[in-house]
Amino acid sequence: MATDQARSDASEADTYDRFEERVQRISNVGNAAGILGWDQEVMMPDEGTPARAQQLSTLSSISHELLTADETGELLAELEGGETTASSREASGETASGDLESDQAAVVREIRRRYDRETSVPQELVEEISATSSNAHPKWKQAKEEDDFEHFAPTLEKLVDLKREYANHIDPDADPYAVLFADYEPYIDLETAERVLERLRENLVPLIDAVQDSDADLTTDAFAGAFDDDDQEALARDVLDSLGYDWGRGRLDTAPHPFSSGTQFDARVTTRFEEDDLLGSITSTIHEFGHANYTQGLPDDGYGTPLGEARDLSVHESQSRLWENHVGRSRPFWEHFLPIARERFPELEDVTPEEAYEAANQVHDDNLIRVEADELTYHLHIVIRFEIERDLIRGDLEVSEVPEVWNDKYEEYLGVRPETDAEGCLQDIHWSHGDFGYFSTYSLGSVLAAQLYAAAEDDCGDFDDGIRRGEFDELNGWLRENIHRHGKRYVTPDLIERATGEGLTADHFLAYVESKYGELYDLEDY
Ligand code: ZN
Numbered sequence: 080m081a082t083d084q085a086r087s088d089a090s091e092a093d094t095y096d097r098f099e100e101r102v103q104r105i106s107n108v109g110n111a112a113g114i115l116g117w118d119q120e121v122m123m124p125d126e127g128t129p130a131r132a133q134q135l136s137t138l139s140s141i142s143h144e145l146l147t148a149d150e151t152g153e154l155l156a157e158l159e160g161g162e163t164t165a166s167s168r169e170a171s172g173e174t175a176s177g178d179l180e181s182d183q184a185a186v187v188r189e190i191r192r193r194y195d196r197e198t199s200v201p202q203e204l205v206e207e208i209s210a211t212s213s214n215a216h217p218k219w220k221q222a223k224e225e226d227d228f229e230h231f232a233p234t235l236e237k238l239v240d241l242k243r244e245y246a247n248h249i250d251p252d253a254d255p256y257a258v259l260f261a262d263y264e265p266y267i268d269l270e271t272a273e274r275v276l277e278r279l280r281e282n283l284v285p286l287i288d289a290v291q292d293s294d295a296d297l298t299t300d301a302f303a304g305a306f307d308d309d310d311q312e313a314l315a316r317d318v319l320d321s322l323g324y325d326w327g328r329g330r331l332d333t334a335p336h337p338f339s340s341g342t343q344f345d346a347r348v349t350t351r352f353e354e355d356d357l358l359g360s361i362t363s364t365i366h367e368f369g370h371a372n373y374t375q376g377l378p379d380d381g382y383g384t385p386l387g388e389a390r391d392l393s394v395h396e397s398q399s400r401l402w403e404n405h406v407g408r409s410r411p412f413w414e415h416f417l418p419i420a421r422e423r424f425p426e427l428e429d430v431t432p433e434e435a436y437e438a439a440n441q442v443h444d445d446n447l448i449r450v451e452a453d454e455l456t457y458h459l460h461i462v463i464r465f466e467i468e469r470d471l472i473r474g475d476l477e478v479s480e481v482p483e484v485w486n487d488k489y490e491e492y493l494g495v496r497p498e499t500d501a502e503g504c505l506q507d508i509h510w511s512h513g514d515f516g517y518f519s520t521y522s523l524g525s526v527l528a529a530q531l532y533a534a535a536e537d538d539c540g541d542f543d544d545g546i547r548r549g550e551f552d553e554l555n556g557w558l559r560e561n562i563h564r565h566g567k568r569y570v571t572p573d574l575i576e577r578a579t580g581e582g583l584t585a586d587h588f589l590a591y592v593e594s595k596y597g598e599l600y601d602l603e604d605y
Contacts, residue, residue: 095158105142113342155191182386215512219511267571287442308352318416329371330347335351368399389567394574404528413432413433416549459492533579562578
């Protein structure tokens with residue numbers, strides 16, 4: 080008996096090793112593609128595109144072949160318990176990988192999910208979606224430039240149809256929008272997301288109304304002027320130094336649309352510099368720091384498996400928003416950082432921390448453009464996109480109705496009506512990529528940021544004094560301990576529950592914005 084048991088353990092270990100090696104190969108192919116993608120945005124000469132497109136497409140098919148190969152399916156089935164059927168596992172209360180160590184079971188769970196999704200969609204459909212969105216991009220761009228929705232509409236219709244078909248292959252019985260949402264946010268269910276967004280809409284619309292009616296006179300020109308690019312870059316490096324970015328595992332470059340990418344060993348940041356927007360470059364650098372800092376905090380020994388990968392988009396965005404908003408848009412941060420900024424820009428000599436704080440938190444209540452929105456109105460831009468794309472995918476809204484519905488919702492939620500589709504429904508690139516289900520992760524990330532920040536302060540005490548002194552180790556230590564080091568070990572609701580003691584909730588975000596903006600704008604009812 081003992082010998083049999085030992086033999087069976089040994090063979091399971093061997094199976095897991097073979098499985099892990101395959102997972103690592105898939106991950107390495109993906110990470111190599113990530114570096115090529117970074118290079119394309121940051122370094123590559125303009126005419127490099129034809130070769131780069133082929134290189135990326137080749138890597139993508141190698142990764143797809145490795146993942147969907149029969150051998151992957153066989154290894155998964157063996158690790159999940161061979162002949163044991165799902166229902167008997169359920170009856171005995173075991174997880175799908177009941178015999179494995181819990182970390183190994185988490186890796187199996189994550190790869191099983193990807194395997195099931197990728198094997199259920201025919202490759203021709205994946206290629207058709209990819210080709211259609213490649214063609215959609217120039218059409219969208221021209222439509223936006225010429226303010227001509229009709230030019231983009233037929234392609235958008237086709238993308239909606241294709242994505243619906245895609246969802247149908249994955250789960251013909253499910254709400255297709257829920258299936259698409261799960262591509263970006265696999266473990267938060269759509270009902271939870273809808274509930275959070277609904278609460279944001281119900282509470283932010285009156286709060287923004289009150290801000291619009293306020294007589295408060297915020298100082299908004301603290302950062303007016305022209306600021307040299309090289310000095311802005313030096314200041315962006317100061318920001319990253321100050322927050323604790325690990326330069327041994329990262330670098331800073333510029334990109335027109337800032338992003339960060341990489342692995343725990345090499346997590347890079349990009350930012351942008353515009354002569355008249357110093358504040359924008361500072362906040363964008365802090366935002367990307369939050370993403371890269373999460374990546375740098377993933378465990379080294381998990382590299383190459385889901386244990387060393389970030390948990391999905393909302394959690395990633397919670398990290399960038401936490402640093403950008405809860406730290407970078409706070410009073411104590413400006414008390415700490417303004418003297419550093421003055422070293423680079425003596426013209427800020429007369430700006431006070433309070434003025435910097437007010438400038439960083441001004442509500443742009445007549446703004447139509449999502450990427451220029453403030454911390455408060457931002458979420459209504461997201462709610463509008465969420466509602467429209469959900470109804471499109473469910474077949475409750477026709478593509479031809481989008482411009483009108485878009486404008487009506489802007490009027491209803493934000494009190495502004497776009498005069499053109501270019502500054503209305505054509506402003507974002509996402510739908511031209513076929514990305515339906517993505518937008519809400521921005522808002523879910525902000526909501527989670529507030530929840531995590533509140534939980535961290537519960538555990539560690541108020542961070543204000545530390546931030547004022549430029550000390551961020553305690554906050555970062557809490558994030559490392561509760562979020563970063565876990566990678567994808569826990570599904571998102573469990574990760575959130577373990578870190579904060581409750582499920583995802585908008586409570587903390589609403590309390591935070593109501594108190595912050597109530598005070599800034601002298602609002603009686605807040
Ligand atoms: Zn982000």
